[in-house]
Amino acid sequence: MKSQAERYNTVVIAAHANGRLLPExxxxxxxxxxxxxxxxxxxxxxxxxxxxxGPAVEIAEKxxxxxxxxxxxxxxxxxxxxxxxxxxxxxxxxEVAYICAPHNSxxxxxxxxxxASLNSACISGITGLLKNGEDLIFQxxxxxxxxxxxxxxxxxxxxxxxxxxxxxxxxGRKVAPGRVTWSTARHTPKRLHVLGIRQSEADFxxxxxxxxxxxxxxxxxxxxxxxxxxxxxxxxxxxxxxxTRIVCDRGWLPxxxxxxxxxxxxxxxxxxxxxVSGATQHVMGMRGAGFVVAINTDSHAAIFNEADxxxxxxxxxxxxxxxxxWQQRHNKNAVHQAPGNEESxx
Amino acid sequence: LSNLLRANKQEIESIVLKxxxxxxxxxxxxxxxMVMPQKVRAGRHIEGTAMEKAKKLVSxxxxxxxxxxxxxxxxxxxx
Numbered sequence: 127m128k129s130q131a132e133r134y135n136t137v138v139i140a141a142h143a144n145g146r147l148l149p150e151x152x153x154x155x156x157x158x159x160x161x162x163x164x165x166x167x168x169x170x171x172x173x174x175x176x177x178x179x180g181p182a183v184e185i186a187e188k189x190x191x192x193x194x195x196x197x198x199x200x201x202x203x204x205x206x207x208x209x210x211x212x213x214x215x216x217x218x219x220x221e222v223a224y225i226c227a228p229h230n231s232x233x234x235x236x237x238x239x240x241x242a243s244l245n246s247a248c249i250s251g252i253t254g255l256l257k258n259g260e261d262l263i264f265q266x267x268x269x270x271x272x273x274x275x276x277x278x279x280x281x282x283x284x285x286x287x288x289x290x291x292x293x294x295x296x297x298g299r300k301v302a303p304g305r306v307t308w309s310t311a312r313h314t315p316k317r318l319h320v321l322g323i324r325q326s327e328a329d330f331x332x333x334x335x336x337x338x339x340x341x342x343x344x345x346x347x348x349x350x351x352x353x354x355x356x357x358x359x360x361x362x363x364x365x366x367x368x369x370t371r372i373v374c375d376r377g378w379l380p381x382x383x384x385x386x387x388x389x390x391x392x393x394x395x396x397x398x399x400x401x402v403s404g405a406t407q408h409v410m411g412m413r414g415a416g417f418v419v420a421i422n423t424d425s426h427a428a429i430f431n432e433a434d435x436x437x438x439x440x441x442x443x444x445x446x447x448x449x450x451x452w453q454q455r456h457n458k459n460a461v462h463q464a465p466g467n468e469e470s471x472x
Numbered sequence: 473l474s475n476l477l478r479a480n481k482q483e484i485e486s487i488v489l490k491x492x493x494x495x496x497x498x499x500x501x502x503x504x505x506m507v508m509p510q511k512v513r514a515g516r517h518i519e520g521t522a523m524e525k526a527k528k529l530v531s532x533x534x535x536x537x538x539x540x541x542x543x544x545x546x547x548x549x550x551x
Contacts, residue, residue, distance in 0.1 A: 247500040248501065272508075273507070273508065274506065274508070274509050275506050276506065277504065278504045279501050280502060282500050360540075361539055361540060363541075395538065413512070417536065417538075419533075430517075431510070431511045431515065432512050432513055433513055434516065435516055435532060436515050436516065436518070437517075437529065444525070444526060447522050447523050448529060448530065450526070451526040451527045451530045454527075
């Protein structure tokens with residue numbers, strides 16, 4: 127017989143690395159609170175690993191949600207095998223309706239396998255939560271963000287993989303800290319041995335400090351077209367060139383220029399998205415921009431929902447014309463400002 | 473080509489998927505509907521030829537003082 131204390135409607139799997147909580151964990155807590163009408167007593171956060179005391183206490187204090195730390199000797203780094211096995215053991219006998227994992231490199235790794243182990247439903251990339259009476263609708267982007275799919279789980283348990291940045295914990299809310307309890311588990315690696323995780327030496331200072339960011343997406347077509355993006359950036363002072371994940375993965379830009387969930391978030395005065403489709407993972411990193419111009423050949427591209435100015439054009443044709451138009455205006459202004467031309471009008 | 477010829481001679485094994493409740497419960501998530509995403513920003517479309525659009529965009533960005541000045545000094549007001 128399960129005790130009352132063991133009954134939770136929702137379990138959140140905390141994400142942490144290098145002894146620190148990842149911000150996604152707080153987004154998941156916000157999602158779980160929304161799922162449970164703001165009631166932290168219906169939720170439990172699980173955190174797995176070797177040295178997890180600090181992160182466990184931190185999240186209990188900041189969210190007011192009960193935390194269970196599962197200490198696994200030797201598990202210094204994230205391991206999909208360990209997470210799947212230990213979480214499946216931990217959750218299989220519990221009547222938990224929702225298990226929340228982050229849509230990051232960890233969550234997308236272990237959560238679908240966990241759902242398979244638990245014979246649960248699995249919805250990935252969740253960006254929204256709608257309530258229609260008792261019915262819950264989980265919203266996710268499909269077709270590169272052009273369409274939102276409304277998903278439901280009519281019966282049984284569900285593993286919900288939530289897009290980072292889609293839900294935010296109110297940092298101003300004052301809460302009584304949640305309880306922290308501990309248990310231990312053993313894990314002997316079988317098929318997968320994690321040798322270590324090394325942090326990238328990426329320095330995002332350039333793009334986070336820039337006043338203008340010109341971003342390249344898959345729509346630029348070829349690496350040679352990066353020259354156009356670079357040239358466009360030269361029109362602005364304090365500018366930087368950035369890219370979407372696919373552009374950086376292809377090596378057209380260094381990884382430290384990637385904007386988005388797996389890159390960096392930027393808040394420039396102007397963001398020019400060139401050939402960027404507007405996938406959620408990218409958009410989450412540029413929503414803080416003051417003014418957004420989007421240039422894309424696809425008039426239905428999701429990026430146009432995020433832009434102040436929308437231009438349906440091929441950047442290979444449009445950027446040279448933009449440079450020419452700027453030059454014409456620059457020349458005109460120079461003539462007007464030249465000595466002896468004060469009365470030339472215009 | 474030899475592999476293709478060999479493959480053509482292989483027997484095809486058919487798998488019949490059961491359509492009972494147990495099978496359906498293995499995939500219990502359902503798509504209820506699809507909707508267009510909401511616009512986060514105003515999203516003003518610039519119309520005209522490519523050159524007209526380019527000129528309009530230059531004008532908009534110039535009005536917002538976002539371009540470099542001829543001397544390369546930022547247009548932005550200090551502070």
